[in-house]
Amino acid sequence: MVWAFLGCGSRKEAPVAPHGLVALLDRWEQANSTLAVETGQPTAESKPTEPAQTTQDAQAARAEWRDEGQEDGPARGGTEAYPSSSETSLPAPLLQDDIRLDEEGQGGTTDLEPRAPAPASILDLNDDVPFERNAKGLTLDQTINIVLLADPELRVGFEAINQANAEALTAFLAPNPTINVNQSLLPLVRPFTEDRQGGPPQLDVGVEYPIDWFVFGKRAAALQAATLNTQISEAEYADLVRRRVLDATILYYDVLEAEALRDLARQDVRHFQTVETITRRAVQAGGRPRVELDRVRLERLRSEQTLREAQRQLVASLAALGERLGATQDTPPLQLAGTLETIEPILTPPSVREGFELAFRMRPDLEAARLKITQADAELLAETRNALPELVTRFGYTRQFQRRAIGFPDADSWGVGLDFTVPLFNRNQGQRARAASVVVQSQAELRAALVGLYAELVEADQALRTAAENVRAVAQDQLELATRVRDTLTQAYQEGGRPLLDVVDAQRDFRETTRLFIESRADYARALARYNATLGTRLSP
Numbered sequence: 001m002v003w004a005f006l007g008c009g010s011r012k013e014a015p016v017a018p019h020g021l022v023a024l025l026d027r028w029e030q031a032n033s034t035l036a037v038e039t040g041q042p043t044a045e046s047k048p049t050e051p052a053q054t055t056q057d058a059q060a061a062r063a064e065w066r067d068e069g070q071e072d073g074p075a076r077g078g079t080e081a082y083p084s085s086s087e088t089s090l091p092a093p094l095l096q097d098d099i100r101l102d103e104e105g106q107g108g109t110t111d112l113e114p115r116a117p118a119p120a121s122i123l124d125l126n127d128d129v130p131f132e133r134n135a136k137g138l139t140l141d142q143t144i145n146i147v148l149l150a151d152p153e154l155r156v157g158f159e160a161i162n163q164a165n166a167e168a169l170t171a172f173l174a175p176n177p178t179i180n181v182n183q184s185l186l187p188l189v190r191p192f193t194e195d196r197q198g199g200p201p202q203l204d205v206g207v208e209y210p211i212d213w214f215v216f217g218k219r220a221a222a223l224q225a226a227t228l229n230t231q232i233s234e235a236e237y238a239d240l241v242r243r244r245v246l247d248a249t250i251l252y253y254d255v256l257e258a259e260a261l262r263d264l265a266r267q268d269v270r271h272f273q274t275v276e277t278i279t280r281r282a283v284q285a286g287g288r289p290r291v292e293l294d295r296v297r298l299e300r301l302r303s304e305q306t307l308r309e310a311q312r313q314l315v316a317s318l319a320a321l322g323e324r325l326g327a328t329q330d331t332p333p334l335q336l337a338g339t340l341e342t343i344e345p346i347l348t349p350p351s352v353r354e355g356f357e358l359a360f361r362m363r364p365d366l367e368a369a370r371l372k373i374t375q376a377d378a379e380l381l382a383e384t385r386n387a388l389p390e391l392v393t394r395f396g397y398t399r400q401f402q403r404r405a406i407g408f409p410d411a412d413s414w415g416v417g418l419d420f421t422v423p424l425f426n427r428n429q430g431q432r433a434r435a436a437s438v439v440v441q442s443q444a445e446l447r448a449a450l451v452g453l454y455a456e457l458v459e460a461d462q463a464l465r466t467a468a469e470n471v472r473a474v475a476q477d478q479l480e481l482a483t484r485v486r487d488t489l490t491q492a493y494q495e496g497g498r499p500l501l502d503v504v505d506a507q508r509d510f511r512e513t514t515r516l517f518i519e520s521r522a523d524y525a526r527a528l529a530r531y532n533a534t535l536g537t538r539l540s541p
Helices: 020-034 056-067 122-127 138-149 150-173 218-284 290-325 352-363 364-386 429-473 476-494 501-537
Strands: 178-184 202-210 392-401 411-420
Touching: 138 218, 138 290, 150 218, 218 290, 218 364, 218 476, 218 501, 290 501, 352 364, 352 429, 352 501, 364 429, 429 501, 476 501
Parallel strands: none
Antiparallel strands: 178 202, 202 392, 392 411
C-alpha cells in the first residue's frame, strides 16, 4: 500500500495522481447528468422511479472507475449530505415531506392522517436501522490512497527528497581541473632579432588540479553528510505520510459516525411520527386526553431539531473529508462503504514500555531525529577537515620560440608545482563552532521528541483501553434489548395498555443506548488509529 509506514527509498518520481483520474471524474459527472433524478423522500403512495438506463458514456465511465479500483462506481446508497449519483447533486431537504401543517394550520406538526399508514407494530420500522450502509463506496484503504494522491504537501515533501539527492550528487562529484594557456614575452614596440635580442617569446600550457579533497578526506566527509540529509528527507516524508494516514482515518470514521447518528435521528423522528398517529387516533376515539398528543408533538419537534443538527454535522464531516480527497464541485458525490457495527475491540495493546520501544524503532520522525544527530556529527567532521590547507598540483608545458629572437633552436620544456594555503588566521572557526552547536541542538531535539513520545503514548494507550471498555460496556445485546423494550412498550401503548410516559422513556433509553453504541465504536476506531500512528506501525490482533 502507498500508505504503509515504511521508510522511503530513493525514488525517481512522486506519487502524484494520474491525469486520467481527473478526466475520469469529469466523465463520471457527465454520465450522471444523463440519469433521471428525483428529489425528496419516497412516500408510501408513490414509489421512487428507477434511474434511466445509462448511456454508453456512463457505462464506459463506470468501467474506467472500476479500473481505478472503485467497483461499479460510487454507491447509490449512503449519505444525504452528498446524494448518490441517481439523485440531484444538491442535498435533499431534511424530511421535507415528513413535516406538514396540521388541520389547524400550525407549523411543525403532522396531519391527522399521516403521509403513510401507521404500521401494525413499531417493529415494522426496524428496516431503517442506524449504521447500515450500502456495500459499495470507498473503503478506508481507498480513501487513504486517494488522500495521499491528492495532498499537495506530500508533493512538497517528495521534492525535498529530490533536492537532497541533488545535493548528495553535488557532494559526490570530484572537482574540475583548471587549464591555463599563456603566450608571454612578446615584442612590444619592435621585433626581436639576433642583433637586437629579446624574449624569447614562449607559450605556456598548464593544468591545475586540487587534491586536498582526496588527501584530507574533505569530499568523503561532505558526501557522508549529504547522504544522511537524503535519508532525513525520506524519513520526514514517511512521517508526513504517517500523519496524513491518521488524518484520513479520523475523517473517515467521523463521516461514518455522523451517518449513523443521522440515521438514528431519522429513526427517532419516524418513531414519534408513528406514536403521534397512534395518539391522535386514540384522542379522536376519546381514549386519551389531548395533552398526550401535545406531549408527543413536542417530542417529535425535538427529534426533528436533532435530525437537522445531525444532518449539518454530516455535511461538515463530508466536507472535511472531501477537502482532503481534493473534491470540487465537479467531483462525484462521496460514498463510503464502511460500517461501525462490525468494529469490536480485538486488539490488546502492549505495555507502555513495550510500545515505547516499538515506537522508538518504527516512528519515522524519531528516525529522522536520530539521523540528524549523525548528520550533525558528519557536518562537524566536514567543517573540521575544511580547516585544513588547500592543495593544488600543477603540471606545465612551455614552448620557447628562440630561433628568430636570439638565433638558437626553439626549445620545449615542462614543469610541476604544488600550491597550498597556510591556515594562520582563518581555520574555519565559525563554521566549526556552528556545526558543534548543531550537534548539541540535535541531541536536545531527540530528547524532547522522546519525552513527547512517552506522553503521547501514555495518552494514546489509555484512550484505546478506555474506548475498548466502552465498546464492551455497550454491546450488541444491550442494543437489541433496548430495541425490544421500546417496541414492546410502543405496541402495548397502541393497544391502550401502557401510559405515554413509558413509551417516551423507552424511546429515550433506546436513543441513548444506540448513541452510545455508535459513539463508542467510532471513538474506538479513532483511538486505534491514533495508537497505531503513535507507534508508527499497524498492530495485528
